Ligand SMILES: NC(=O)c1ccc[n+]([C@@H]2O[C@H](COP(=O)([O-])OP(=O)(O)OC[C@H]3O[C@@H](n4cnc5c(N)ncnc54)[C@H](O)[C@@H]3O)[C@@H](O)[C@H]2O)c1
């Protein structure tokens with residue numbers, strides 16, 4: 001009796017898992033652990049849901065200062081191959097270098113995705129989050145340096161232009177910095193750009209891939225619409241779609257009217273980014289996506305551009321090709337701001 005019932009449950013679960021896999025892609029799972037830090041938050045919960053459904057994740061560790069036991073219990077009832085754990089700081093441990101909850105979440109992780117931190121309210125810039133989020137990212141990356149020094153880190157916490165340089169400096173201090181394994185997630189800018197072009201051209205946005213270069217804040221976001229085959233906007237339309245891409249985050253912040261910033265689209269973007277990194281780790285040799293990484297293709301130390309991913313993370317930082325005089329004007333405007341925001345992160349980590 002018992003074994004028959006078990007078999008029925010397993011078989012029902014398998015068929016639902018296969019359906020989920022059809023929807024989300026079909027790379028074979030190879031024993032990959034992903035940790036989400038900030039997993040009980042607005043981004044963290046839907047991101048954890050999507051990662052739970054990924055056929056490329058076999059272990060999902062949800063860590064937050066509150067709430068993750070509930071998030072993990074809830075996710076654990078979804079029939080997919082990933083096991084789930086909910087982790088909170090062990091009592092009285094802050095900063096987290098002695099946090100056994102963080103240690104459990106991070107030990108053995110292949111990828112750590114970090115959406116921990118406060119979001120914007122209307123009227124704020126991402127840089128206004130610096131004072132709170134810099135400390136959160138610093139402490140969590142110290143935990144990564146100690147508990148999973150070989151993992152790929154995907155930083156979502158804003159201001160990304162500064163939090164990624166902070167993370168690099170912290171990893172350097174611990175002697176474990178590998179530029180191939182540290183990325184700021186700018187995928188939301190790419191999916192916004194693809195969505196806006198798809199709507200303008202009347203085609204499937206999933207067929208579009210707009211390179212978005214620079215950073216992730218206002219005018220440091222530079223979508224290269226000239227590189228989209230068949231897209232020929234008027235000057236007015238180009239200006240409108242460029243500015244809308246740069247300030248897409250503000251559009252959501254204003255619509256949420258004090259209740260935070262983009263969470264659902266960011267969760268999707270974070271899932272797309274992470275799953276592509278996993279596919280490359282598992283041997284896919286055609287994974288190219290934009291990421292904000294240490295870079296020598298401009299005179300900014302960190303820059304988002306198309307990157308080729310491989311088994312160890314960023315295999316090659318690719319160039320961004322020819323840009324038009326219109327795009328060059330935005331580029332020239334962006335660089336002083338981007339470099340200043342990078343330096344702010346470096347200075348924070350080296351007081
Ligand atoms: N890179 C991007 O494109 C992008 C897009 C959207 C939002 N963001 C940023 O992501 C961050 C999170 O946004 P949100 O809407 O999910 O916020 P949120 O407030 O809903 O969730 C943040 C979570 O982080 C947790 N947290 C705080 N300190 C922590 C710590 N030390 N360790 C672990 N967890 C901790 C909180 O408990 C909370 O659950 C913000 O900084 C936001 O600006 C970035």
Ligand SMILES: O=C(O)C[C@H](O)C(=O)O
Pocket residue numbers: 119120126158188248249250252253261262
């Ligand atoms: O706008 C924000 O503050 C959140 C995020 O960076 C976004 O682009 O939506």
